[in-house]
Amino acid sequence: MFRKFGAPVAVALSLSLVGGAAQAAGGATHIEDVDFSFEGPFGSFDPLQLQRGLKVYTEVCAACHGLKYVPIRTLSDEGGPLLPEDQVRAYAEQYEVFDEEIDDFRPAKPSDHFPESALENAPDLSLMAKKRAGFHGPYGTGINQLLKGIGGPEYIYSLLVGYEEPPECAPDDFPGSYNTAFGAGGYPEECKDEKGYPTAPGSWIAMAQPLYDDSVEFDDGSPADLENAAKDVTAFLTWTAEPKLMARKYAGLTGVLFLTVLSVLLYLTNKRIWAPIKNKQKD
Known part of the structure; x- marks a missing residue:
């Protein structure tokens, strides 16, 4: 079990649903169809983008979410971020791991895994790009998935950039944050029509907006606006789910x-x- 020290900025609350009586079916979600470099039969991961995504994960997402299925040593693997081995060792030392042989905590090694989620209700992100579907076919036919794929990366990206001001119909004290890409959260009765259907896309999610413009500063000088940072961390999380892609x-x-x-x-x-x-x- 890991113990994190020097914790990054804690901005995410959780990806769990808004609980209690607020539970309701949300409206149709808005998923962006993003052109990622790794898509298609000839697509490939961009190591520099994965390195930027790693930084976004470390400084923002890791405050709450873990990558317990990902060995730290894989950061130097071919097809991944391609960090030099000395940088991988330095990165691992940010964490502490309990060693049963010495019955105490020690600095993590590249052979150890990333920490688990810091919050009990915050899902692990190791396989999130494969666990979530962004595209759904009409009437269950799956045509969109056949043409575009499952859309896990698109779902993650759309979720990160999908925070908006709540529609005017929503009460000010409704719990959670309004997100156009999240359809499984709470939904106020005031925002439903006479037949009970939602009048706005998405729903309310318990996780506060984690990313903003310039939330991080990239070492290579790449733009750190919300869209680019979300795209970079999405590529990184796709790699953690598909390291042998x-x-x-x-x-x-x-x-x-x-x-x-x-x-x-x-x-x-x-x-x-x-x-x-x-x-x-x-x-």
């Missing part, structure tokens, strides 16, 4: 090329074997 793509492309060559060889072989028989039939 690039290796799987390369293996898939290799398999397709192999099967293509094999198909051509089988066609030519079949043609050569049956050619004499076909010629005799013509004679």
Whole structure:
């Protein structure tokens, strides 16, 4: 179990739903279709973007959320942030881990995992990009998912940039923060029509807005506005959920090329074997 010291800015409350009588079905959500570099069969992670995303996670998200399934050493792996090993060791030392052999806490090593969530009701983010779906097909057909994918990264990005002022129909004391991308939270009765349907997209989420313009300062001078910071941390969380994504793509492309060559060889072989028989039939 980790114990965090030098805790980053605590801005997130939780991703849990607004509880009690406020629970209600939210309106249709607004999910941005973002053009990420890792999408498509030839897409790949940008190591510099992953490094920026790591910084956003460390300084903002880690105050409440953990990455308990991610070994710190993977920050230097091919296809990831590609941090030098000395930087990985220095990063690991930000945390303390309880060592049963010495019965005490010690600085974490690259072989240790990221800390778990600091709050009991704050979900772990290790697999969040695979656990959430941003796109849903009409009438359950799944057409959008077939064309665009599940949309986990788009959901995370849209959630981070989806905080807005509540609609005028909402009472001032309604708990939570209004978010157009979150559809499973509380929803005030005042914002429903005569048939009980929501009149505004999204719903109210218990997590306060975690990211703002210039919440972090990137070492490479990249813009740190809300949209870019959200995109960077989304790419990082996609990598934590799919650390072998690039290796799987390369293996898939290799398999397709192999099967293509094999198909051509089988066609030519079949043609050569049956050619004499076909010629005799013509004679």
